[in-house]
Amino acid sequence: MSSRNRPAAPTAAWTPPSETEQLLHEATLRGDFAGQLRALAGAELFVAAPRAEVDDQPDMVFWRPQQLPKGLVARPVLTRGMLPPWHPEWVFHRISLRWAAEFHWNDHRLLLAVNAGTPGQVLLPTTPEHRAWWLRAYTENERGTNDRFVALRHGPLHGPLAFGLACGGHLAFRNGVPWNDVGSVYSGYAEELETLRDSWGITDRAGWRKQLDALLDGRNSPPEPDFALKVREELRIGRGAVPSPDEWRETAAGHAQDLGAGPAAVRRIEELVRRIVRYEARFRADGLLAPDGRVRRTVAYDYGRAVNLARWGLSARFCAPPEAEQAIVHAGALARSAYGSWQDYSAGYALGRVLRFDGEEYGPFHEQNIAAHRVLTEHEGSPWRNLPWR
Numbered sequence: 001m002s003s004r005n006r007p008a009a010p011t012a013a014w015t016p017p018s019e020t021e022q023l024l025h026e027a028t029l030r031g032d033f034a035g036q037l038r039a040l041a042g043a044e045l046f047v048a049a050p051r052a053e054v055d056d057q058p059d060m061v062f063w064r065p066q067q068l069p070k071g072l073v074a075r076p077v078l079t080r081g082m083l084p085p086w087h088p089e090w091v092f093h094r095i096s097l098r099w100a101a102e103f104h105w106n107d108h109r110l111l112l113a114v115n116a117g118t119p120g121q122v123l124l125p126t127t128p129e130h131r132a133w134w135l136r137a138y139t140e141n142e143r144g145t146n147d148r149f150v151a152l153r154h155g156p157l158h159g160p161l162a163f164g165l166a167c168g169g170h171l172a173f174r175n176g177v178p179w180n181d182v183g184s185v186y187s188g189y190a191e192e193l194e195t196l197r198d199s200w201g202i203t204d205r206a207g208w209r210k211q212l213d214a215l216l217d218g219r220n221s222p223p224e225p226d227f228a229l230k231v232r233e234e235l236r237i238g239r240g241a242v243p244s245p246d247e248w249r250e251t252a253a254g255h256a257q258d259l260g261a262g263p264a265a266v267r268r269i270e271e272l273v274r275r276i277v278r279y280e281a282r283f284r285a286d287g288l289l290a291p292d293g294r295v296r297r298t299v300a301y302d303y304g305r306a307v308n309l310a311r312w313g314l315s316a317r318f319c320a321p322p323e324a325e326q327a328i329v330h331a332g333a334l335a336r337s338a339y340g341s342w343q344d345y346s347a348g349y350a351l352g353r354v355l356r357f358d359g360e361e362y363g364p365f366h367e368q369n370i371a372a373h374r375v376l377t378e379h380e381g382s383p384w385r386n387l388p389w390r
Contacts, residue, residue, distance in 0.1 A: 014119040017081030017154050018178065021120050024079070028122055036122055037097070037137035040114065045077040045100065046092040046185060051317060054091055058190040061093045063103065065110055074113035074123060075103075080177075081152055082115045083184045086314065086321050094188030101134035147368070148176045149375050149382065155180035158387070161325055164332030166342075166383035167300075168307030170349055173372040179383060182325055186308075186315040193316050200309075208309070208318040212327055215306035216334065218299040225298045225355050228252045228273050233296055242294065249273040275360060279351055282362060286370050289347050297338055300345045301352025306331040342384040346373045 016022040020043045027035030047063055066076045077100065078084075083092065100112060105126045114122040124130065155178060156162035165172075165180050172179040177186060186192055196202040200211055214220045231252040235243040243251070249270050256269045276295070283289040307328050314324040339345040350369035358365040376384045 015153060016120060018079075018150065018152050020079050021081045021115070024114070024122060025120050028120075033133075034137070036124070037134060038141050040097045040134075041137040041141035043097070044080050045095050045097065045114075046080065046083060046188070047077055047095055048090055048092055049189075051089045051091045051189070054093070054189055058193070061095070066113065066116065068111075068113060068116060068123075072111060072123070073109070074111035074116065075100075075126075076113045076116050078115055079120075080181075080185065081154075082118060082120060086184045088317055088320070090184075091189035091317065092185050094185070094191060096138065097134050098138040101131040101138065105131070147174060147371055149173055149379050150176060150178045151381055152178045152181050156182070157383075160329045160332060162383060163336070163387055164307055164328035164330070166387055167332050167335045167345065168304050168311070168328070169376050169383065170304055170346070170369070170372045171308040173375060174368055182311065182314065182321060182328065184315070186311050189315065189317070192312055196312060196316055202318075205313075205318040208313045208316070212306060212309050212313065215302045215309060216327065216330060218302050218334075220302050220305070221298060221352055221356065224269060224272055225276070225352065227256075228269060228276065229296055229298070231255055232294075245273065245277045272355075275355065276351070278360065279354060282366070283347060283350065288350055288370060288373050290343075293343075293347065295347050295351045296344065297348050298352030298355065299338055300335060300348035301356070303331045303335045303338075304349050336389065339389075341389050343377065345389075346376065346384075 016025050020039060023039040024036060024043075027033075027039055047061055049062065053062065063075050065073050068074055077095065078092075084090075108125075108127045110126055112124040112126055114120075114124070116123075124134075150172075156165060157180060161182070162180060165182070169179050175187070187195070196208065200207075202208045202211055211220070218226075228248075232243060232248045235248060235251060252273055253266050253270050256266050261269070280289060280294055283295075284291055284293065289295070310319075310324040310327040310331070313319045314321060335345055339348060346369075350366075350373065353369060354365050376382045379385065
């Protein structure tokens with residue numbers, strides 16, 4: 001089988017912006033229709049839409065045909081690496097090859113145009129037979145978009161912005177999005193609005209900015225973990241050795257009492273110290289901490305989420321790129337001042353997350369932390385391998 005058209009005279013100077021476009025381009029040059037479908041089956045695809053239209057009907061996708069050269073007509077989609085620069089009034093729906101295959105194609109003369117008008121253009125026939133091949137490819141290659149390392153070759157790779165984006169690496173990996181993208185889309189516009197509303201209570205710019213400032217100030221997470229960790233660090237500095245868990249627990253409880261905490265609050269501090277000791281032991285066993293390592297602060301969990309909240313706000317059109325980039329750079333600077341290495345930062349992020357959500361189940365929250373840490377510390381293309389902490 002073959003796709004109906006090939007890209008028009010692709011130039012040798014064109015560099016595919018990510019692995020998806022690379023795989024698609026190589027398959028097209030080989031005349032490999034099955035290879036094209038394999039690349040598309042594992043890719044996110046995007047349909048452009050006027051923002052006002054999506055705001056009015058967020059559950060509807062109006063996928064309009066587009067006139068192409070030579071009298072061809074197609075419904076256009078873009079892969080993530082080919083998305084245009086951010087625009088306040090143009091947004092994107094995120095779809096899949098399966099969604100496209102199941103779309104009501106009432107005129108089979110229409111084509112599916114992937115990255116139309118670019119060196120990576122691919123035009124696919126849309127007959128029922130062809131769309132059956134799309135579905136088969138999607139089924140055979142189906143995989144979740146989560147838990148994978150993705151980068152854009154034209155995204156920030158060096159400098160303060162790249163460093164800040166790298167501090168958001170845990171969530172970028174978890175969500176399967178490029179770690180170094182500050183652009184038109186994080187997931188999809190309507191998805192972004194729904195997630196911000198349901199998970200953060202954010203429905204407008206003011207609410208987004210309030211939450212972002214709380215994260216940058218380290219006020220989103222509870223203060224007790226960093227209080228307890230600070231007590232241990234003060235004991236270590238004062239005595240020249242890491243205190244025993246019992247000494248740490250008793251001292252932290254005493255400090256809490258001195259600050260006016262009641263009996264119930266003191267007991268919570270004591271149990272918190274015990275929980276941290278157990279989590280750190282598990283972190284060492286799983287390679288997140290060195291054999292003699294310990295966590296000094298958990299504020300990394302706020303800073304890492306601040307990076308992603310800035311990106312979500314940009315995708316939701318609650319801010320423009322300069323404001324998002326400023327927040328990301330600021331988060332990176334705060335992280336750099338609070339920690340001494342990517343490993344220390346990652347351990348702080350992980351502890352902050354599991355103390356809040358895991359309940360010592362060592363379930364998905366812990367497992368996701370470990371998976372992200374391993375990839376970000378070991379993948380040759382990871383910013384943690386290529387951006388120095390100091």
